[in-house]
Amino acid sequence: MHPESTSKTPAAQAFRPALALLQRAARPDLHHLWRAIIWLVLAALLEVLGPIMGKALIDEHLLPHHLDWPRMAALLAGVVLTGWIASGLRYLQLVRLSGLAMRSVMRLREMVYSHVLQLPMAYFDRAITGQLVSRVTNDTEAVKTLYIQVLFVMLDSSIVLIGTVAAMAWLDWHLMLIVLALLPMVLLIVWLYQRWSAPAVTRARALRSDINAQMAESIAGMSVLQASNAERRFGQRFARTNQDHYHARLAELRANAWLLRPALDLFNIILLAAVIFLFGQRPMTAAEVGVLYAFISYLARVIEPLIQITMQFSQLQQSVVASARVATLLDETRADDHAGSAPSAAATDGAAVSIEHLSFAYHPGTTVLHDLSLQIASGSYIGIVGHTGSGKSTLLALLLRYYTAQQGSIRLYGTPLASIANQRFRAEVGLVPQDPFLLAASARENIDMGRGLSDAAIEAAARAAHAHDFICALDQGYDSPLGEGGSRLSVGQKQLLAIARALAGQPRILLLDEATSHIDSQTEQIVQTALDALRGRVTVIAIAHRLSTIRDADRIIVLNHGRIAEQGAHEQLMQINDGIYQRLYLLQQLAA
Numbered sequence: 253m254h255p256e257s258t259s260k261t262p263a264a265q266a267f268r269p270a271l272a273l274l275q276r277a278a279r280p281d282l283h284h285l286w287r288a289i290i291w292l293v294l295a296a297l298l299e300v301l302g303p304i305m306g307k308a309l310i311d312e313h314l315l316p317h318h319l320d321w322p323r324m325a326a327l328l329a330g331v332v333l334t335g336w337i338a339s340g341l342r343y344l345q346l347v348r349l350s351g352l353a354m355r356s357v358m359r360l361r362e363m364v365y366s367h368v369l370q371l372p373m374a375y376f377d378r379a380i381t382g383q384l385v386s387r388v389t390n391d392t393e394a395v396k397t398l399y400i401q402v403l404f405v406m407l408d409s410s411i412v413l414i415g416t417v418a419a420m421a422w423l424d425w426h427l428m429l430i431v432l433a434l435l436p437m438v439l440l441i442v443w444l445y446q447r448w449s450a451p452a453v454t455r456a457r458a459l460r461s462d463i464n465a466q467m468a469e470s471i472a473g474m475s476v477l478q479a480s481n482a483e484r485r486f487g488q489r490f491a492r493t494n495q496d497h498y499h500a501r502l503a504e505l506r507a508n509a510w511l512l513r514p515a516l517d518l519f520n521i522i523l524l525a526a527v528i529f530l531f532g533q534r535p536m537t538a539a540e541v542g543v544l545y546a547f548i549s550y551l552a553r554v555i556e557p558l559i560q561i562t563m564q565f566s567q568l569q570q571s572v573v574a575s576a577r578v579a580t581l582l583d584e585t586r587a588d589d590h591a592g593s594a595p596s597a598a599a600t601d602g603a604a605v606s607i608e609h610l611s612f613a614y615h616p617g618t619t620v621l622h623d624l625s626l627q628i629a630s631g632s633y634i635g636i637v638g639h640t641g642s643g644k645s646t647l648l649a650l651l652l653r654y655y656t657a658q659q660g661s662i663r664l665y666g667t668p669l670a671s672i673a674n675q676r677f678r679a680e681v682g683l684v685p686q687d688p689f690l691l692a693a694s695a696r697e698n699i700d701m702g703r704g705l706s707d708a709a710i711e712a713a714a715r716a717a718h719a720h721d722f723i724c725a726l727d728q729g730y731d732s733p734l735g736e737g738g739s740r741l742s743v744g745q746k747q748l749l750a751i752a753r754a755l756a757g758q759p760r761i762l763l764l765d766e767a768t769s770h771i772d773s774q775t776e777q778i779v780q781t782a783l784d785a786l787r788g789r790v791t792v793i794a795i796a797h798r799l800s801t802i803r804d805a806d807r808i809i810v811l812n813h814g815r816i817a818e819q820g821a822h823e824q825l826m827q828i829n830d831g832i833y834q835r836l837y838l839l840q841q842l843a844a
């Protein structure tokens with residue numbers, strides 16, 4: 253960052269990215285903007301014309317008593333009509349700009365959402381859900397305000413301002429210069445106002461974000477929250493944030509009500525008094541009366557746009573900061589596109605997964621996996637066990653490409669993980685996560701997950717996962733809505749559905765992350781049968797806390813502090829006296 257820019261306000265720093273973002277979102281509609289500008293210039297010209305015709309009416313007809321009725325009527329009609337047409341034009345342009353704004357926001361939301369979908373998993377480790385949701389909804393809405401209120405008012409007011417100052421110069425450039433010399437007062441008022449209100453504006457926005465975040469967090473963890481009898485404490489915390497937000501908004505409004513508006517109104521009166529005073533200094537000829545009339549009319553047209561422009565500043569600050577936040581989110585590097593080659597079919601007889609000297613740390617200095625090497629034969633069933641924190645999920649996350657290891661390599665069928673194209677990779681590798689994550693949609697949609705699979709493929713996957721029977725028993729079969737998070741299903745059923753979802757993609761490698769930890773022994777048996785049926789066809793890598801799940805695995809890998817401590821089939825590992833696996837197994841037997 254440039255050293256000077258650190259002293260600027262957040263809004264000033266954010267201005268460039270905000271503007272670039274607006275341009276990007278409005279690009280397909282920019283011709284509308286140009287047309288709107290042309291029509292607004294025309295409207296401003298018409299407005300400027302009104303007082304000139306009024307001046308002509310006074311100077312040429314009323315004062316000299318030259319009662320040329322048709323011309324007077326024409327001038328009067330001109331004064332009325334120009335104002336009327338100018339208002340009409342302005343209204344039409346507002347509609348045009350509103351359309352542009354809506355479409356831009358729509359585009360922006362799509363852009364942000366699709367970007368979020370492609371962010372690397374590491375991003376979500378530090379992201380707060382409520383804030384992210386707020387980016388996609390509130391902040392993009394603030395961008396709309398930037399278009400409609402700010403751009404429109406600023407554009408319109410600037411055009412009116414320029415037109416009016418030009419007309420004043422034409423009437424009496426001396427007087428115009430005096431008026432112009434007084435105008436920097438407005439800038440001073442605005443500067444003071446900004447200084448006073450900026451902290452409150454920033455605070456109010458941050459607190460609104462907090463309100464969203466607290467709400468989202470509470471809803472996500474409602475069961476834990478209620479079970480811990482924490483409703484009161486959470487309610488109080490929310491009330492505090494809400495009150496802080498109210499006070500921040502109040503401070504913002506106070507700055508507006510106590511400083512901006514009164515100061516600007518006072519300035520308006522001073523300017524008017526100055527013009528009348530200056531006119532009073534001159535010998536008043538008849539022609540001066542018309543000029544005075546036109547000047548006073550124009551004064552309102554100078555002051556009002558200036559007030560309008562300044563009044564938009566707080567909105568501008570908010571919107572620019574919001575746009576910059578959206579821009580920052582869009583600048584987050586997406587997960588690598590991995591537009592590489594497909595895993596070579598020729599290498600299929602070799603290892604499905606080959607891990608060599610793999611070391612990984614989430615944060616520098618705290619290595620989680622140490623120099624791991626592992627060959628997993630195609631079609632084999634591998635179990636991964638180990639104490640909490642031994643690195644099982646981390647290994648899975650690396651296999652899923654959520655993170656990239658700092659050292660060593662992972663190959664799938666001989667191809668380095670990084671060089672497998674994304675779509676290909678997702679087709680090759682299926683995942684059954686610990687939390688099955690079901691959409692509030694039908695069973696069919698939950699298995700399909702937008703892949704456009706045929707009904708037959710969906711049913712085949714459900715049968716393979718032993719989910720077909722319970723799905724058929726639902727009132728609308730595959731079309732039964734499952735409720736939010738699959739609330740209509742038992743935990744075991746959700747898990748079977750998640751397995752069906754993974755199998756529907758016909759993966760060659762299936763990763764299970766403690767898929768049986770929440771289900772009863774009977775359902776575990778069903779899952780076990782489903783997995784057994786895949787033997788030889790699909791390489792299964794299963795993390796399991798419950799060792800009964802992986803007892804029959806071809807090989808069990810025991811992780812300890814990020815290193816492979818033991819490996820072998822169940823019987824082999826049970827032979828290792830005082831081994832980690834043996835102890836874990838015996839402990840679980842005892843607990844059972």
Ligand SMILES: Nc1ncnc2c1ncn2[C@@H]1O[C@H](COP(=O)(O)OP(=O)(O)OP(=O)(O)O)[C@@H](O)[C@H]1O
Pocket residue numbers: 377614615620638639640641642643644645646647
């Ligand atoms: N996203 C993350 N950011 C930073 N550190 C992490 C992250 N995820 C895990 N860790 C750390 O990495 C280590 C290994 O965690 P990991 O989740 O892989 O263990 P695990 O064997 O799967 O444990 P569990 O059986 O409890 O799920 C732990 O010390 C953990 O604190």
